Amino acid sequence: xxxxxxxxxxxxxxxxxxxxxxxxxxxxxxxxxxxxxxxxxxxxxxxxxxxxxxxxxxxxxxxxxxxxxxxxxxxxxxxxxxxxxxxxxxxxxxxxxxxxxxxxxxxxxxxxxxxxxxxxxxxxxxxxxxxxxxxxxxxxxxxxxxxxxxxxxxxxxxxxxxxxxxxxxxxxxxxxxxxxxxxxxxxxxxxxxxxxxxxxxxxxxxxxxxxxxxxxxxxxxxxxxxxxxxxxxxxxxxxxxxxxxxxxxxxxxxxxxxxxxxxxxxxxxxxxxxxxxxxxxxxxxxxxxxxxxxxxxxxxxxxxxxxxxxxxxxxxxxxxxxxxxxxxxxxxxxxxxxxxxxxxxxxxxxxxxxxxxxxxxxxxxxxxxxxxxxxxxxxxxxxxxxxxxxxxxxxxxxxxxxxxxxxxxxxxxxxxxxxxxxxxxxxxxxxxxxxxxxxxxxxxxxxxxxxxxxxxxxxxxxxxxxxxxxxxxxxxxxxxxxxxxxxxxxxxxxxxxxxxxxxxxxxxxxxxxxxxxxxxxxxxxxxxxxxxxxxxxxxxxxxxxxxxxxxxxxxxxxxxxx
Numbered sequence: 001x002x003x004x005x006x007x008x009x010x011x012x013x014x015x016x017x018x019x020x021x022x023x024x025x026x027x028x029x030x031x032x033x034x035x036x037x038x039x040x041x042x043x044x045x046x047x048x049x050x051x052x053x054x055x056x057x058x059x060x061x062x063x064x065x066x067x068x069x070x071x072x073x074x075x076x077x078x079x080x081x082x083x084x085x086x087x088x089x090x091x092x093x094x095x096x097x098x099x100x101x102x103x104x105x106x107x108x109x110x111x112x113x114x115x116x117x118x119x120x121x122x123x124x125x126x127x128x129x130x131x132x133x134x135x136x137x138x139x140x141x142x143x144x145x146x147x148x149x150x151x152x153x154x155x156x157x158x159x160x161x162x163x164x165x166x167x168x169x170x171x172x173x174x175x176x177x178x179x180x181x182x183x184x185x186x187x188x189x190x191x192x193x194x195x196x197x198x199x200x201x202x203x204x205x206x207x208x209x210x211x212x213x214x215x216x217x218x219x220x221x222x223x224x225x226x227x228x229x230x231x232x233x234x235x236x237x238x239x240x241x242x243x244x245x246x247x248x249x250x251x252x253x254x255x256x257x258x259x260x261x262x263x264x265x266x267x268x269x270x271x272x273x274x275x276x277x278x279x280x281x282x283x284x285x286x287x288x289x290x291x292x293x294x295x296x297x298x299x300x301x302x303x304x305x306x307x308x309x310x311x312x313x314x315x316x317x318x319x320x321x322x323x324x325x326x327x328x329x330x331x332x333x334x335x336x337x338x339x340x341x342x343x344x345x346x347x348x349x350x351x352x353x354x355x356x357x358x359x360x361x362x363x364x365x366x367x368x369x370x371x372x373x374x375x376x377x378x379x380x381x382x383x384x385x386x387x388x389x390x391x392x393x394x395x396x397x398x399x400x401x402x403x404x405x406x407x408x409x410x411x412x413x414x415x416x417x418x419x420x421x422x423x424x425x426x427x428x429x430x431x432x433x434x435x436x437x438x439x440x441x442x443x444x445x446x447x448x449x450x451x452x453x454x455x456x457x458x459x460x461x462x463x464x465x466x467x468x469x470x471x472x473x474x475x476x477x478x479x480x481x482x483x484x485x486x487x488x489x490x491x492x493x494x495x496x497x498x499x500x501x502x503x504x505x506x507x508x509x510x511x512x513x514x515x516x517x518x519x520x521x522x523x524x525x526x527x528x529x530x531x532x533x534x535x536x537x538x539x540x541x542x543x544x545x546x547x548x549x550x551x552x553x554x555x556x557x558x559x560x561x562x
Contacts, residue, residue, distance in 0.1 A: 209245040
């Protein structure tokens with residue numbers, strides 16, 4: 001009886017153990033190599049609704065790369081059971097025998113496992129490595145601001161999993177850089193083995209002389225190799241450049257003549273508008289194109305032509321561009337210059353030279369635009385407003401006075417009285433003739449000009465078309481305000497007026513002058529408003545009498561000390 005009862009209790013215990021919740025764990029293989037990724041499956045023979053699998057204890061020896069969870073039903077002998085499974089991908093952190101500790105789900109724990117991780121091959125030769133990196137430059141020695149090409153390549157066997165293979169880009173200290181090629185992929189064969197190659201190309205421009213070291217770049221990715229997933233971590237070699245200072249040009253470098261180390265350079269000049277008959281006031285547009293292979297656009301000089309004898313120059317803003325090729329940077333800058341003749345005759349535009357350093361043959365070369373000469377004709381009805389010289393010529397009357405012999409008034413008093421009376425009569429007649437001469441001494445060319453350009457009030461010429469407005473503006477500045485050069489407006493506290501007049505001139509003689517009409521209309525209104533606020537120079541009023549006429553004819557001269 002007692003024996004029968006014991007057997008019954010044991011059977012119940014075994015039955016309860018058979019139906020108890022269990023948590024099992026297994027790996028795909030227990031012998032791996034460093035860098036290999038293994039799959040760990042954890043399975044519960046029941047479905048979990050709110051509990052979370054606790055696996056933080058794996059962090060000591062493994063890096064958990066991913067985790068997936070799935071619920072499913074299993075049918076065995078017509079009996080269904082609900083189960084839950086977790087799939088964890090682990091990367092071992094060290095070599096040797098490693099314990100995968102038990103994981104827990106609520107109050108249920110799994111068993112622990114032991115795996116062995118072997119040392120990966122570290123021989124360093126490409127034919128024995130699954131993945132490696134190489135960095136190189138075409139020339140390890142050059143000049144400051146010269147272009148250096150830096151190539152970085154990643155070689156690997158197998159297949160890189162999408163979303164992996166994140167490279168830490170190189171850091172170029174004390175150098176400008178441009179990415180010429182961003183991760184081009186191709187295949188190659190090394191020692192009979194197929195490799196996939198990822199290549200990056202950079203252009204760098206050192207900004208100071210000395211040694212420049214480019215630190216290694218690193219990459220970390222995930223490969224499918226020989227049926228297994230493997231993490232690769234590799235880095236490139238360091239590269240050191242020797243950067244020499246700028247070569248001696250024989251003169252100081254400047255914005256107009258900078259240091260230009262390039263593989264090749266080209267300077268072209270093209271005239272856009274060259275009428276057969278060039279007249280005063282016409283606009284001649286010249287386009288200069290400077291192209292460099294191996295320099296950034298920011299390194300190129302902006303070529304500006306100054307005003308010359310008989311012409312003014314309006315330099316338009318430069319247009320720059322860059323193109324990037326695997327072989328280097330090609331930069332281009334384009335400058336439009338508008339030459340406006342201001343007087344008839346021969347207009348000579350001087351030659352232009354730019355020196356650059358050819359990095360291919362290590363020598364200086366010169367780009368040049370030849371001088372050009374144009375024959376300028378007077379414009380019909382053109383008003384010429386000559387600038388007044390700073391030094392006034394001595395009047396003919398004063399010269400005559402110096403050459404006139406002094407009379408001895410004490411010896412010949414009678415003759416002096418007679419001559420004085422005659423002289424007064426002559427003076428009166430001369431004064432009357434002088435006023436008459438003023439009315440009739442108009443230059444024929446001036447008369448023709450005045451006929452072609454009738455006088456307008458300020459209100460009228462402020463509303464006239466652009467060229468008429470500009471001609472009357474110049475006349476007003478010269479005759480009414482006594483301003484011969486725009487720079488004089490600064491001294492009159494009218495710098496804003498000077499800037500707006502210069503902007504109007506640029507728009508007037510620009511190649512696309514038609515598109516600037518709306519802007520010019522606004523500028524004309526602003527210029528006229530500012531002119532109205534500008535004070536006219538005060539002039540002392542003179543009363544002309546016989547005495548003042550005498551003083552004009554015979555100015556007093558200072559006696560030189562004996």
